[in-house]
Amino acid sequence: METFSLFIPLLLAFSSGLHCLGMCGGIVGAMTFRVSSVPVAQRKRVWLLSLAANMGRLVSYAIAGALVTLFGHALFTTLSPGYGHLLLQGLAGIILVGNGLFLIGRFPHMHMIEQLGSHLWLLLEPFAKRFMTPQTLLQAFVFGLVWGWFPCSLVYGTLLWSSGSCSVLSGAVVMLLFGAGTLPVMLSAGWLVGYVVHLGGLSRVGHFTAWILLAIGILNLILLGWTAHNSRLHELSQTVNCLIPP
Amino acid sequence: MNSATQLKMMGSSPAFLSVLRASRLVAVTGATVLIQGESGVGKELLAESIHEASRQADGPFVAVNCAALSETLVESELFGHAKGAYTGAVAKRIGRIAAAHKGTLFLDEIGDMPLSIQAKMLRFLENGECQPLGVEQPARVEVRVVAATNRDLAALVAAGQFRQDLYHRLHVVPLLLPPLRERGQDVALLANAFLASFATRHGVALPAFSRSALELLRSHTWPGNVRELRNLCERLVIFQAGQEISDTCIRGQLFPHAACGTNKADFTPALAPFSLPSDGLSLEWVERNLILAALERTHGNRTHAAKLLDLSRDTLLYRMRKYALR
Ligand SMILES: Nc1ncnc2c1ncn2[C@@H]1O[C@H](COP(=O)(O)OP(=O)(O)OP(=O)(O)O)[C@@H](O)[C@H]1O
Ligand SMILES: [Mg+2]
Numbered sequence: 001m002e003t004f005s006l007f008i009p010l011l012l013a014f015s016s017g018l019h020c021l022g023m024c025g026g027i028v029g030a031m032t033f034r035v036s037s038v039p040v041a042q043r044k045r046v047w048l049l050s051l052a053a054n055m056g057r058l059v060s061y062a063i064a065g066a067l068v069t070l071f072g073h074a075l076f077t078t079l080s081p082g083y084g085h086l087l088l089q090g091l092a093g094i095i096l097v098g099n100g101l102f103l104i105g106r107f108p109h110m111h112m113i114e115q116l117g118s119h120l121w122l123l124l125e126p127f128a129k130r131f132m133t134p135q136t137l138l139q140a141f142v143f144g145l146v147w148g149w150f151p152c153s154l155v156y157g158t159l160l161w162s163s164g165s166c167s168v169l170s171g172a173v174v175m176l177l178f179g180a181g182t183l184p185v186m187l188s189a190g191w192l193v194g195y196v197v198h199l200g201g202l203s204r205v206g207h208f209t210a211w212i213l214l215a216i217g218i219l220n221l222i223l224l225g226w227t228a229h230n231s232r233l234h235e236l237s238q239t240v241n242c243l244i245p246p
Numbered sequence: 247m248n249s250a251t252q253l254k255m256m257g258s259s260p261a262f263l264s265v266l267r268a269s270r271l272v273a274v275t276g277a278t279v280l281i282q283g284e285s286g287v288g289k290e291l292l293a294e295s296i297h298e299a300s301r302q303a304d305g306p307f308v309a310v311n312c313a314a315l316s317e318t319l320v321e322s323e324l325f326g327h328a329k330g331a332y333t334g335a336v337a338k339r340i341g342r343i344a345a346a347h348k349g350t351l352f353l354d355e356i357g358d359m360p361l362s363i364q365a366k367m368l369r370f371l372e373n374g375e376c377q378p379l380g381v382e383q384p385a386r387v388e389v390r391v392v393a394a395t396n397r398d399l400a401a402l403v404a405a406g407q408f409r410q411d412l413y414h415r416l417h418v419v420p421l422l423l424p425p426l427r428e429r430g431q432d433v434a435l436l437a438n439a440f441l442a443s444f445a446t447r448h449g450v451a452l453p454a455f456s457r458s459a460l461e462l463l464r465s466h467t468w469p470g471n472v473r474e475l476r477n478l479c480e481r482l483v484i485f486q487a488g489q490e491i492s493d494t495c496i497r498g499q500l501f502p503h504a505a506c507g508t509n510k511a512d513f514t515p516a517l518a519p520f521s522l523p524s525d526g527l528s529l530e531w532v533e534r535n536l537i538l539a540a541l542e543r544t545h546g547n548r549t550h551a552a553k554l555l556d557l558s559r560d561t562l563l564y565r566m567r568k569y570a571l572r
């Protein structure tokens with residue numbers, strides 16, 4: 001299962017490629033618009049700006065991953081000192097299945113989790129606007145830090161799943177991996193957006209990985225049930241959703 | 247600007263809110279925005295709200311309907327012309343692009359822009375220069391471009407009906423407004439808001455939806471999206487003032503041709519907008535006048551007029567030719 005833990009965030013990211021492209025590709029495009037409307041010589045600058053913004057986004061993801069894991073553990077071990085961890089992992093497994101279903105288009109209600117971040121976003125939006133046209137790489141990075149909290153069902157879904165991680169560090173790394181998985185698409189967004197052929201290809205890849213995720217999610221739940229059934233709870237932290245043991 | 251656009255964009259579904267959030271962010275950048283979505287989803291309203299949230303909000307918002315432009319006049323309409331640039335150009339004319347200087351140019355129905363104009367449009371988008379007909383020196387204009395279409399631009403590109411280079415210029419910030427049927431809770435929210443605003447406007451008592459009516463609204467597929475819902479609500483306010491609106495009543499409004507149980511007879515007379523005079527009338531005369539009325543209401547916009555009459559644009563054009571209307 002450890003290798004699964006490594007691949008799940010990447011798979012989540014790959015299958016969300018198209019979704020991200022729609023939602024966030026435009027934001028990147030707008031952010032670098034001033035620069036990119038100047039001739040070819042500026043290509044590299046555009047690329048550096050979006051790289052800086054994406055790095056900021058990844059840092060925010062990692063922070064969020066650490067926070068939810070910390071919070072998840074605190075909450076569930078208080079709720080049930082003995083089985084808190086098990087409950088949390090069960091929940092994470094269900095969330096993974098939900099993500100998979102959402103990605104293959106069978107569970108639109110998943111979109112509702114965006115509501116979780118809408119209030120936070122109201123607070124952050126003024127900052128995002130202020131750095132929306134960055135002149136320097138630092139400004140682009142700061143924009144990315146804010147942008148990382150933009151309400152998005154896929155990010156939030158992964159975040160909820162990461163809250164079941166075995167350690168705070170593991171939660172952070174899960175989100176970092178997820179962010180890294182979105183980079184190929186996001187960094188090429190400027191060129192990718194609009195290339196019809198690529199879009200078609202991406203959605204096929206996305207669909208395929210979504211099915212794999214669904215399968216892993218179900219397997220995850222079965223394994224969890226099995227572990228619990230055989231009272232091998234001490235093995236739990238090593239089996240599911242654990243990149244870096246506590 | 248008609249009174250409808252004074253309404254803020256409403257909605258609380260996640261699918262709608264994410265587009266709105268993204269639009270508020272990109273508004274401040276001045277980047278070219280391409281709004282896509284089915285007919286009546288609110289593309290024009292979104293374009294206006296982008297203008298209002300932008301740094302050029304104090305500047306003009308100039309809307310150009312690319313589908314309504316005739317190929318012969320489109321160039322001078324968009325780019326302007328000098329006095330005497332061609333026979334009939336008796337005075338200098340400022341084009342729509344120049345009129346949008348320091349503001350927003352809204353290119354509506356961009357998918358219907360004639361290919362011949364697309365090349366010149368591309369040049370303008372690339373270097374911000376606008377060259378009126380018969381003028382040597384192009385003028386620099388500072389214009390934020392927002393384009394919208396309900397057609398599948400990518401497919402038009404593939405079919406060779408839309409220039410690929412222009413498509414890439416426009417496709418910097420794509421915003422996809424989801425159809426109303428995918429916006430769940432928005433239907434009830436919008437319906438109630440429309441009822442209230444029309445009741446106030448027409449000065450009648452506010453009607454209310456029954457539970458079953460709201461369920462029906464929610465399950466309807468809304469091919470005409472928000473516009474369809476809005477028109478329905480206006481009719482309901484007029485016909486059902488102060489009453490409870492049942493699902494049967496809505497069904498009768500949504501599918502006037504479908505048989506809908508015993509109630510149909512009850513409201514058909516009230517709904518029928520016309521009555522046949524005792525000495526009869528010419529149906530063609532009625533049709534001709536209705537077409538004229540629709541064109542007048544839409545300021546000559548044929549695409550919109552066709553929508554008002556529930557005709558395809560081609561059918562409308564055919565009938566206009568039939569009655570020698572221009
Ligand atoms: N979110 C909304 N809140 C309130 N009114 C809306 C909303 N969306 C659309 N409307 C109203 O619905 C009607 C249709 O909207 P609009 O003209 O913007 O649609 P459109 O997408 O441009 O349609 P078309 O493709 O036919 O041009 C307008 O009267 C508009 O005011
Ligand atoms: Mg429109």
